[in-house]
Amino acid sequence: MLQHDYTTSQLDVLEAEAIHIMREVAAEFERPCLLFSGGKDSIVMLRIAEKAFWPAPIPFPLMHVDTGHNFPEVIDYRDRRSAELGARLVVASVQDSIDAGRVVEETGRRASRNRLQTTTLLDAIEEHEFDAVFGGARRDEEKARAKERVFSFRDDFGQWDPKNQRPELWNLYNAKIRKGEHIRVFPLSNWTELDVWDYIRREGIEIPSIYFAHTRSVFERDGMLLPDADVVQRGDDEPLFESLVRYRTVGDMTCTGAVSSSAATVDEIIAEIAATRITERGATRADDRASEAAMEDRKKEGYF
């Protein structure tokens, strides 16, 4: 007779699914890597990787595409966390791509290295011959992502063809590729922003300080609060002011907005997110505001 009803909580189900996905990749690919930016989603993904192979170390390197425009607090966190795990960290630098003439820096007030990252990422995948690349993207983030597979096929140009995706059934993932092609793998596909935070709370995972409320010198542009930093070009008509803010997503300083918030703990962040009526990317990302299909277009080119 069954002693209890064997119910499994939502976080346990999501974690078990993500662990299964990670182990499939480790078993079926020669050279996987995990994209680790120091952002909350990649932090959760890294914890899952730690769990999936314990007590063995994570059997693949971490990679960060460094635009040179990242928040210093996040870069510190990235280096500290990878050292703690004894993981190999590959840093692919957008500055190197610019210096090598692979990409041309945008100019003007709204210049951003967001789009340039794609070239750096694809070059690094080719250089290191990575055949599977873990990303922390979630389907609830953005409507093009709502249709993406867990194992998302990329051709030898790194491109995504949304109209021609492999059907994905049960928990059976198709890992077959030819040389030069690769698979982007999204173990957190079925997580929501709130699940990520609930998990960070449950696991007691440390996160970069900029996720918590702090006083920062900012200015307003298009309804977003951008930071005062060397790499962010600010006009004379964009005055600086001090504000109590936190970051809901972590990207480049040039295109990631802060939100006004007094949330100083994970519990307070969760309460804030549960009450918010605006999506995380809508609130904080200039890169998604370009058009209705901004994300889809970048993804087709090979973006994260």
Place this chain on the structure above:
Amino acid sequence: MDILRFATAGSVDDGKSTLIGRLLFDSKAIFEDQLEAVERTSRDRGTEYTDLSLLTDGLRAEREQGITIDVAYRYFATPKRKFIIADTPGHIQYTRNMVTGASTADLAIILIDARKGVLEQSRRHAFLTTLLRVPHLVLAVNKMDLVDYSEERFEEIREEFTQFASKLNASDLTFIPISALHGDNVVSRSESMPWYQGPSLLHHLEHVHIASDRNLVDVRFPVQYVIRPHKTEFHDYRGYAGQVAGGVLKPGDDVMHLPSGLTTKIASIDTFDGPVTEAFAPMSVTLRLEDDIDISRGDMICRPNNQPQVSQEIEAMVCWMADTAKLTPRTKLTIKHTTRTARALVKDLHYRLDVNTLHRDETATSLSLNEIGRVSLRITQPLFVDDYARNRQTGGFILIDEATNGTVGAGMIL
């Protein structure tokens, strides 16, 4: 809080987008910026009402053509449950998408327009749902407002569908009269239909019992990955990692390894958070065994007195998903079943099934895109299988085209 995964079947005309939009909106899963974007696009196009399908149609081509191309996944939560919706499109590639969405669903909602009643497509939806063994089926009889909330009309539809469903093996069948547009019986009980005593749709989704839908009887542990730390601290550690596909495993249990047939005991069930006293689906754990047995990925751990079938000859219903290539006798494919990958040869196509009439065409010589048929396969290695009806994890498989590497078929073992 647990998770309920459900698939929705029906076309825009049945009010499916309106229903999903309402569930998302009323559970506050639609955000202001998303709603604003949809309102703006609707206005630009000159539509009279806010077209909620724009929320789910994420791809440029879909918005341009006003059609849904692919399965979209949506998320919402109430204080009772987290929900994952697999929203499958009504027309294009219907079977392929519905089969994909249903493969992981605990429940399927089939929408019926109360004015039109049970149509050919309703029967097709119901058939695919039961073929994929979705354990719970909800017939949402929509647009009740357009038939004056008539109990008689609802009962007519219920009777007609029940009759059809008796041919299908539909397990748990629930009928709910709704109006997605006005919100009747969607989130709360409708005052316009006092004759209906059942729960609202959301109440049903929140309370339907799914924990026992999993197979908790037959122990099945497909070995996914062997963990060998090569660290001084865990020098002799050898763990078999995987996701439980059936049954309940406990330390000390007698287990059998397949294909060797050797028996041993479970020494411990490990996780990063410490050892556990039992493991069941869908937990991902690592087993350590008392004896040294040569075990690798693709092998199976079960109980000595309850084993899956070990077979190189498989009978299955196959749904064919390739755009151009056809399945014919002699077709060679790659098969992926649990964690084992092998090659398969199509020995025979017994019949092709008409998903609308359930007629079996025994003269068929091939399966094309979106066709379903009964097939015999010969596999290069033994697989450890159960009937799909008994276990969806050990009874399902995918077929991969060896030339294109595309996923071209989904199979359910008979």
